[in-house]
Amino acid sequence: MLEHAVDRSTFNQVMVPNYAPQAMVPVRGKGSRIWDQEGKEYLDFAGGIAVNALGHCHPALIDALKKQGEELWHLSNVYTNEPALELAQQLINSTFADKVFFCNSGAEANEAAFKLARKYAYDNFGPEKHEIVSFYQSFHGRTLFTVTVGGQKKYCEGFEPVPGGVLHTTYNDLEALKALMSDRTCAVVAEPIQGEGGVIPADPEFIKGVRELCDQHNALLVLDEVQSGMGRTGQLFAYMGLGVTPDILTSAKSLGGGFPIGAMLTTNKVAESFGFGTHGSTYGGNPLACAVALEVIKTINDPQLLANVSNKHDRFRKHLESMNSKYGIFADVRGKGLLIGAELVEKYHGKGKDILAAAADEGLMLLVAGPNVLRFAPSLIIPDEDIDEGMARLEKAIATVVSA
Structure with missing residues (x-):
């Protein structure tokens, strides 16, 4: 056993106990593989929870970070900077958007989106139009506003009172949404694929109906x-495959490929409500993050790479179906691209964490989406041989849990 200045036990001594990390401590990554303090190798099917879209230590991202690191790190928002402007231009050229706001995380991007939605309604229709409608099982971040909009009460418990004017209804149920909306509704917030809620895709007809209801109200x-964004579904953003265009879109996670950055995208008409001094971020749009993200989007927004995401989805699905024919452990395999959920049959409900632990023993990093869904969110460029090897390790882990 190697001796280390810090290890997993140090966490309990120095860190707030809101996380319960695994026993191993990763120290190095390359591509879709990770090595821990003891030198053990793992295949990474988690991707930092859909963050490391180009794997670990991608050469182009390293070069972008090193180059920018020698030029300019930070400016206050009294100034702008070239990487931020170039990244904004790239996002606008690639999407519906006319304007971009940069921040540091998904929660911050959503916070900005929800504030903008209310401000736009206030400016154009008055203070009564303030209600935000969201969906049960959704997840939009951990700030007080974003956990309130999120549709999982457990994340609000102990933090009340929470902001008012937020309503929830059933995902993929258009009639339920219709019954809840009124002239007081300023926005409907949805994930094209509910991630934390169990990897549940929106029905195309549902999301089109949501767009129509928003227009009506x-x-x-x-x-x-x-x-779901930044190539995760095989398109740059998932909305592109759903036949709808949003008024506001939020991005983070894969946008930085592992470097913290978030973005809110919107139209000229809506952006006007965020006039001078209405919102801000100290680090948002900093040159380091934007330089890395610019390289990420240039790399991901490539037709061949995006097509390969769908091919890799099929490879994962084939392995999962093969395992299911042997063990009968999955009730459903769903998702799109490289955001895949495998829901456990009732017999194995609550066993998701056991499978994760067994997978870690076999050298595989995996996720859950709730207690009963295995979640796969690997690098978008994970080699086929790594998929095959990782799924072989998963099968060994499942065999261990099934026979326990």
Whole structure:
């Protein structure tokens, strides 16, 4: 056993106990592989929770960071900077958007989106039009406003009173949404694929109906693409495959490929409500983050890379279906691109963490989305041989849990 200045036990001594990290401590990554303090190798199917879209230590991202690190790190927002302007231009050229706001995380991007939606309604229709409608099982971040808009009460417990004017209804149920909307609705917030809620894709007809209801009620459609965006579904953003255009879109996670950055994208008309001094971020749009993200989007927004995401989805699905034919452990395999959920049959409900632990023993990093769904969010460029090897390790882990 190697001796280290810090290890997992140090966490309990120095860190607030809001996380419960695994026993191993990763120290190095390359591509889709990670090595821990003891030198053990792991295949990474988690991707930092859909963050490391180009794997670990991608050469182009390293070069971008090193180059920018020798030029300019930080400026206050009294100034702008070239990487931020170039990244904004790239996002605008690639999407519906006319304007961009940069921040540091998905929660901050959503906070900005929800504030903008209310401000736009206030400016154009008055203070009564302030209600935000979201969906049960959704997740939009951990700030007080974003956990309130999120549709999982457990994240609000102990933090009340929470902001008012937020309503929730059932995802993929258009009639339920219709019954809840009114002239007071300023925005409907949705994930094209509910990530934390169990990897549940929006039905195309549902999301089109949401767009129509928003138009009828002069409400904005806000799409949270923090997890589903940046090539994750095989298109740059998931909305592009759904036949709808949002008024506001949020991005983070894969946008920086591992470097913290978030973005809120919107139209000229809506952006006007964020006039001078209405919102801000100390580090948002800093040159380091924007230089890395610029390289990320240039790399990901490539037709061949995006097509390969769909091919890799099929490879994962084939392995999962093969395992299911042997063990009968999955009730459903769903998702799109490289955001995949495998829901456990009732017999194995609550066993998701056991499978994660067994997978770690076999040298595989995996995720759950709730207690009963295995979640896969690997690098978008994970080699096929790494998929095959990782799925072989998963099968060994499942065999261990099934036979326990």
